Amino acid sequence: MNYYRQLHFEDRNENLLYADVSRVRDIHPNYGVNTVPAFLTFQLGEHTNTYKGCNNVDFFKNIIEGNFIKANRPAGDEVQKSVTVYTTPGCSWCTRLKSYLRKNGIYYSEVNVAADQSVAEELVRRTGQQGVPQTDIGGEWIVGFDQKRIDQLLNIK
CATH class of the missing domain: 3.40.30.10 (Glutaredoxin)
Incomplete structure (x- = not known):
């Protein structure tokens, strides 16, 4: 959890909360968390995404700051198979x-x-x-x- 403490955002109204899953047990069923670590994002109080696995500080900063590429699927393209x-x-x-x-x-x-x-x-x-x-x-x-x-x-x- 130490890398969460390294996140710092200038002039942003963001809350970053973390929970020790050995002590906080109600997150798992409410948000479908079945592996740790898990990073959950919310927008206007609604759960929007879950990112699983160990990642570095830059990964989390890019998610929170919106610095990632979203691919636009051309019209008529198929959805990727699971x-x-x-x-x-x-x-x-x-x-x-x-x-x-x-x-x-x-x-x-x-x-x-x-x-x-x-x-x-x-x-x-x-x-x-x-x-x-x-x-x-x-x-x-x-x-x-x-x-x-x-x-x-x-x-x-």
């Missing part, structure tokens, strides 16, 4: 896959199968495979880093 990448720590192919998705502007969620044995078992049940990475793209499963298949499913040119 993408979930199943990984383990230290997996070089997992890192390569995530880097490839980021490079191509693909939003994805990541699930660390090493952290939860039941998730690993469910993955084997669905695909018949134990290795990672495994990727669910709109209900289609890819085992390994199959760039050609990823490109096809996500219309990456």
Whole structure:
């Protein structure tokens, strides 16, 4: 939480509040927080977004100051299929896959199968495979880093 204290905004009417989730327990169900750290943003009292994971001070400043790029989707463009990448720590192919998705502007969620044995078992049940990475793209499963298949499913040119 120390990096939250480093945030300072000149001439801004912003409130930055933080909670120690080991002591404040009602945030989780009210805002769907199931991992920490989580950074929640609000506008006019309404919850607008949740950012998950460890990030540096500049990341948070850019969010609060609105210094980020919003892509405009051309008319008629399809909405991106949901993408979930199943990984383990230290997996070089997992890192390569995530880097490839980021490079191509693909939003994805990541699930660390090493952290939860039941998730690993469910993955084997669905695909018949134990290795990672495994990727669910709109209900289609890819085992390994199959760039050609990823490109096809996500219309990456």
